[in-house]
Amino acid sequence: MTYQEKGAWLMLAILSLVYGIYAWQIYQMGGLDQVPRPLAWIAILATTIVLAVSLTLGHILLAIFGPKNAMEPEDERIKLINLRAEKIGSMALGACMVFIMLVSMARGDVLMAHMALASLIICELVTHICVVTFFRIQS
Amino acid sequence: MSAITNRIRRLRFDHDEMTQAELAGHIGVTRQTVAAIEKGKYSPSLEAAFRISHVFGVPLEEIFLYDARADGMAGKE
Numbered sequence: 176m177t178y179q180e181k182g183a184w185l186m187l188a189i190l191s192l193v194y195g196i197y198a199w200q201i202y203q204m205g206g207l208d209q210v211p212r213p214l215a216w217i218a219i220l221a222t223t224i225v226l227a228v229s230l231t232l233g234h235i236l237l238a239i240f241g242p243k244n245a246m247e248p249e250d251e252r253i254k255l256i257n258l259r260a261e262k263i264g265s266m267a268l269g270a271c272m273v274f275i276m277l278v279s280m281a282r283g284d285v286l287m288a289h290m291a292l293a294s295l296i297i298c299e300l301v302t303h304i305c306v307v308t309f310f311r312i313q314s
Numbered sequence: 315m316s317a318i319t320n321r322i323r324r325l326r327f328d329h330d331e332m333t334q335a336e337l338a339g340h341i342g343v344t345r346q347t348v349a350a351i352e353k354g355k356y357s358p359s360l361e362a363a364f365r366i367s368h369v370f371g372v373p374l375e376e377i378f379l380y381d382a383r384a385d386g387m388a389g390k391e
Contacts, residue, residue, distance in 0.1 A: 250347050253347070
């Protein structure tokens, strides 16, 4: 198993565990709308910090226990796998943004709906600027 | 069935039973990528194919075999 694959398994495990605990805590407190605002900020901040620290530590441990694997550079197949995975991931992110936009509109939160739409448009602009640029570079 | 098959495993055997890791080191990929190429699960880039050809000292067409019918491209010229 390559270092990148081990890293992906680690990401899956840590994200599921940490976010699972966060989601369970929010559920225990009565759901998204019922958590007092200061507590919600603390929960979000703490979850982000725990995620960052545990992912960093996990990757360091992976490198310590498999130094040979960790030293291997990403080859063409790994890059291709990452590209495909990131494409699917960005489609999922886009779908989530549309969901946020729809929920915001339904709840009358116009600012959030505007921001969600702007985020989608900016992502598409960046994607198509890159496509045009890469075509120009290779023509 | 893949349209591109290869004789890398045979060529490794003929070259003092070169390991996948050794070949991987020569062509700058991971051992897992060499294994995927051998199984026909991954088609290498032209650069990697030429590097393999250079390592074994044989032309590309003696390593990689293309089957147009398996590719569904037969008669589409």
